[in-house]
Amino acid sequence: MSGARVLVGTRKGAFVLTADGKRERWQVSGPHFAGWEIYHVKGSPADPDRLYASQSSGWFGQVIQRSCDGGKTWETPGGGVTKTPDGMPTGESNRFVYDASPETGKPLTTHQWYDGTQHPWEFKRVWHLEPSLADPDTVYAGVEDAGLFRTSDGATTWRELAGLRGHGTGPKWQPGAGGMCLHTILLDPSNSARIYVAISAAGAFRSDDGGKTWKPINRGLRSQYIPDPNAEVGHCVHRIAMHRSRPNVLFMQKHWDVMRSDDAGDSWREISGDLPTDFGFVIDVHAHEPETVYVVPIKNDSEHFVPDGKLRVYRSRTGGNEWEALTKGLPQSDCYVNVLRDAMAVDALEPCGVYFGTTGGQVYASANGGDSWAPIVRDLPAVLSVEVQTLP
């Protein structure tokens, strides 16, 4: 019987939650990499047993972990692999070095700092890992300070796609409150040369040649608190989502405003409609209904928790503007959690499952497209990311 495997990254480790297709009873495994921040865990669409995890720490830096058995065991792939006496691999996999070679054309050395001065690029961590749709050994990594890296050897070595950082607007990028992170990577299932990324606070960018060259795609975004509200770059995009059947239609949760593009990001229009607040982090699309979109409104940019003490997912079945609150099974009093930008996912089962994790350590699941919810776990460390795999 088919099933679901939910991959959860938290402030203090990773957890793997599994269930059969009914999604009623869950097995919890973890913590994996206990005590480390796990910004993201994601499986390969081409091989569901192949998982990648971003493990990091302010003390010890970045490590990439790989599993070839669906998360039961993990290894650190990398050059110069040696084994401990008990046979555990200890390979290097944490080398993310910005490309400063002459071949990149015009390698950048600085971006805008909080105070408007220029500041050198400094690698801090991997926020998001996006495995290729076709090859389990190819993965894209979005990092802080914002850059895009790719491995084609199963995370053994990583190389920057420097055309993004070097395309010309980099000196205008600046950090958001969480740092200057590349947090969203979308691969077009109908066009292997097309990649979308989003950066806080720079905006959205698109490549149509497999990542060699890039252009900003932020026309229609308006951000009140930057010098030019309609600037080409400088917008704090929090998340972008697409439905695989319509890769030219993009949905965006910006710092403020929920937005939509019907032309692959060339232009955007606001679809916040009747949301109680249009600030938020996550956005996702129903697996079988490309016009059904989910967001979790957050009170505002200085109070990062749900409004009125009520945890409500909002669903639009009309591609935006008209939203309904989904509350059944979610706390409707005294709740003050946040749902971070990578912490919502949908499965492809029937009916579509929707999952999200909170900074309070709960992971909620709905096995009916959001009509009702139940916690899978209630007391994990703060949840940074949630992904789900639909298992055959």
Next chain:
Amino acid sequence: MIRVVLPPHLRTLAHVKGEVMLDVDGHVTLRSVLDALEARYPVLRGTIREHVTERRRPFLRFFACERDLSHELPDAPLPEAVASGAEPFIVLGAIAGG
């Protein structure tokens, strides 16, 4: 043999228990000890010293023989007691949050 004490998270990462014992050729310095450590456990590359620059990561410190060696030059000799194996070389996480 040089004795090295790693913080718990790095012991877990490298799959080691207790002290690490290292052979170091030539002069026993911060650089030669850390080079030997990383050669034996490549997973530790980048976790103690930054890639490329090989600078000590900001929240880590080095101690031995009740001395703070964090700011010693990379090629300065470590104390004789470390070189002889009488005392361990300690890599310690600075306390800076939870």
